[in-house]
Amino acid sequence: MSIESKGKVAFIGLGVMGYPMAGYLQQKGYQVCVxxxxxxxxxxxxxxxTGRYAATPAEAAAGADLVFICVGNDDDVRSVAYGVDGVLATMQPDSVLIDHTTASAELARELSTACLAQGVGFLDAPVSGGQAGAENGVLTVMLGGEPAAFAKAETAIMSYARCAKLLGPAGSGQLAKMVNQICIAGVVQGLAEALNFAQHAGLDGAAVVEVISQGAAQSWQMQNRYKTMLDGKYDFGFAVDWMRKDLGIALNEARKNGSHLPLTALVDQFYSEVQQLGGGRWDTSSLLARLKK
Structure with missing residues (x-):
């Protein structure tokens, strides 16, 4: 399929996730302006x-069929979406705005309303898989929005994803990402305590994991993080600062919907201890470090 047939897209935000994601879009034949x-x-x-770049989000979005955002938080999204330099200033009717930022469900609904007012589709589309998932093009994408908008954007999203699923109206993707982070927080804390226990018990932690990872205790975190945890290496991966941001979003949403997240709140405090150790940019598996302080 030719480049022209796949159309023009804009990608706003070239962090550790956005940089490779935009690259996959260009590689798959889209005309990308970043x-x-x-x-x-x-x-x-x-x-x-071999792509294009623009001086403002509005310039990048002009003439694009799809506009992707992948920045830091709610305020960052607003700063590139609104105003004379924001993407909504130049997005054309029937185009679609896809926000890959992990942000609040409230922001997703706000953006959906703003897009609807000018005939633009909207999808909140936070991702899971971390930097490695972005670099290898195997992210999981959780989406909220209208089916028509998803239909327009799905093929492009699959340029860097192995799974992309529409889960409901605007905000549903962000709510699903909160579920994802709640699960990870509990699993990583359990793994940290288990490895710490194994070492205090005089066991070979690696040998133990080799055995138990073949059974019901197995998890992605165990498979991919136990070696670096045992070695005390955390200078990579999904940063503690980012995880605390995400858990804060989840805890705030829980207060709104009446759900109880006692374990999540506790692990969030444990991550604050890691920050106090100077580990704000360490990988989330660094929960083990606080047990050794």
Whole structure:
């Protein structure tokens, strides 16, 4: 299929996730124009992927069929979506705005309303899989929005995903991401305590994991993190600072919907201890470090 037949897209935000995601879109035959707050990163991306870059989000979005956002938080999304330099200033009717930022469900509903007012589709589409998932093009994407908008964007999203599922109206993707992070928090804390126990008991932690990972205790975290945890290496992966942001969103939503998250709240406090150890940029598996302080 030709480049022209796949159309023009814009990608706003070239962090550790957005940079490779935008690259996969270009690789799959889309005409990609990127924007990044630090212009040098956009220039580097354009040179590496033979794409285009713009000086503002509005310029990047002009004429695009799909506009992707992948930034830090609710305020960051608003800063690139609204105003004379925001993407909504130039997005054309029948185009679709896809927000990959892990943000609040409230923001997703707000953006959906703003998009509807000018005939633009909207999808909240947080991802799971971390930096490695983005670099290898195997992310999981949880989506909220209208089926018509998903139908327009699904093929492009699958350029860097192995699973993308529409879960309900606007906000549903963000709510699903909260479920994802709640699960991870509990699993990582359990793994940290288990490895700490094994070491205090005089066991070979790696040998133990080799056995128990073949049974009911197996998890992605165990399979992919036990070696670095045992070695005390955490300078990679999904940062504690980001996890605390995500857990804060989940805990705030829980207060609104009446659900109880006692374990999540406790693990969030444990992550605050890791931050106090200087581990704000460490991988989330660094929960083990607080047990050794």
């Amino acid at each position: 924007y990044n707050r630090t212009l040098s990163k956009a220039e580097a991306w354009a040179k590496q992927h």
